[in-house]
Amino acid sequence: xxxxxxxxxxxxxxxxxxxxxxxxxxxxxxxxxxxxxxxxxxxxxxxxxxxxxxxxxxxxxxxxxxxxxxxxxxxxxxxxxxxxxxxxxxxxxxxxxxxxxxxxxxxxxxx
Numbered sequence: 178x179x180x181x182x183x184x185x186x187x188x189x190x191x192x193x194x195x196x197x198x199x200x201x202x203x204x205x206x207x208x209x210x211x212x213x214x215x216x217x218x219x220x221x222x223x224x225x226x227x228x229x230x231x232x233x234x235x236x237x238x239x240x241x242x243x244x245x246x247x248x249x250x251x252x253x254x255x256x257x258x259x260x261x262x263x264x265x266x267x268x269x270x271x272x273x274x275x276x277x278x279x280x281x282x283x284x285x286x287x288x
Contacts (some may be wrong), residue, residue: 192222192230199231205243211250213242216256 200207210229213219219238221229229241238259245255 189234190232192232192235194233194236196221196229196230196231198240199236202236203239203243205239209243209246210239210251211240213256216253218242218256218259221284 194202196207196210200210203209210219210221210231214221214229219231219235221235224230239288241259241262242252242255245258246252250258
């Protein structure tokens with residue numbers, strides 16, 4: 178089994194990456210991860226020893242934050258933008274589901 182096959186078997190929410198490894202994958206300093214954690218963009222899980230652990234999903238969110246910061250967006254604004262993007266995506270998903278079901282929230286609503 179290759180490393181990529183092993184990673185593909187991991188759940189996106191499984192906290193598999195240490196802070197050092199996460200920072201290395203993102204090409205940033207651990208302080209960046211701490212900063213987006215303080216801004217409450219991501220909340221890493223903690224190991225029994227208290228060390229931060231990041232999931233693949235959290236790394237994707239952090240990569241988006243880094244992209245915005247690299248473009249000159251202040252970190253707090255970048256975090257807010259990402260939160261709003263996520264909220265918009267969720268609202269669009271709900272609207273699509275609403276349209277798909279014909280606007281009924283439950284089977285008894287049509288009766």
